[in-house]
Amino acid sequence: MGLELVSFAICPFVQRAVIALKEKRVDFDITYIDLDNPPDWFKEISPFGKVPLLRIGDEVLFESAIINEYLDEVYPPALHPENPLERAKHRGWIEFGSNLLFDQLKAMMAKDEDSFQQQCEVLGGSFARLDPVISDGPYFMGERFSLLDTAYAPFFMRFEILKKHHEALEDLMPTRLSRWGQALLDRDSVKTSVVDDFEQRFVAFGKSKGSFILAKA
Numbered sequence: 001m002g003l004e005l006v007s008f009a010i011c012p013f014v015q016r017a018v019i020a021l022k023e024k025r026v027d028f029d030i031t032y033i034d035l036d037n038p039p040d041w042f043k044e045i046s047p048f049g050k051v052p053l054l055r056i057g058d059e060v061l062f063e064s065a066i067i068n069e070y071l072d073e074v075y076p077p078a079l080h081p082e083n084p085l086e087r088a089k090h091r092g093w094i095e096f097g098s099n100l101l102f103d104q105l106k107a108m109m110a111k112d113e114d115s116f117q118q119q120c121e122v123l124g125g126s127f128a129r130l131d132p133v134i135s136d137g138p139y140f141m142g143e144r145f146s147l148l149d150t151a152y153a154p155f156f157m158r159f160e161i162l163k164k165h166h167e168a169l170e171d172l173m174p175t176r177l178s179r180w181g182q183a184l185l186d187r188d189s190v191k192t193s194v195v196d197d198f199e200q201r202f203v204a205f206g207k208s209k210g211s212f213i214l215a216k217a
């Protein structure tokens, strides 16, 4: 049955599902909507009014982590660890990654230097938590790329862009975390997981919402 992903072009949560689909080489259609002016059909089928949605025939899945677990159960190769305890730990860190994405958005949307710097401290605290639990590389659990990696790649992609706009971000990330991020950004499924003009759109979006660090972009 055909798969349709409902997306907003710069959404990191949709990007997680795109990466998983590409890793699994599954064909899918993608429908972009404008979240500032969502169509009625979307409001009817999205319980939280959020993307991503995955439409499978008449069925609709919502929430990126749930969508990716479904994809992982149905389409090989399985990316989640086989061991239930490891899988549960990964789910916890995927949730941590979702919080990190929201903190990154807050940093990007900060309206002035003070609130931006405060958000940098929050990000720095999360990096200090995350850094000791990642493997020596290249990926979170070592040689094997996992579902958890799909959840963090969108964060690293946005961080690389934001880093160009404020020096406070340049040295914020510990070396090991940066190394993991680079390995993810080098992966084909990640490179091809966004629209061609992603960076321009992402920056324009932040600017239009009054972002302090993107004001001069």
Ligand SMILES: N[C@@H](CCC(=O)N[C@@H](CS)C(=O)NCC(=O)O)C(=O)O
Pocket: 008, 010, 011, 012, 013, 014, 035, 049, 050, 051, 052, 062, 063, 064, 065, 098
């Ligand atoms: N927990 C959700 C978060 C999804 C999310 O926040 N999506 C944003 C776009 S990146 C959205 O649809 N926002 C619309 C809104 O909040 O009204 C997931 O993991 O799928």
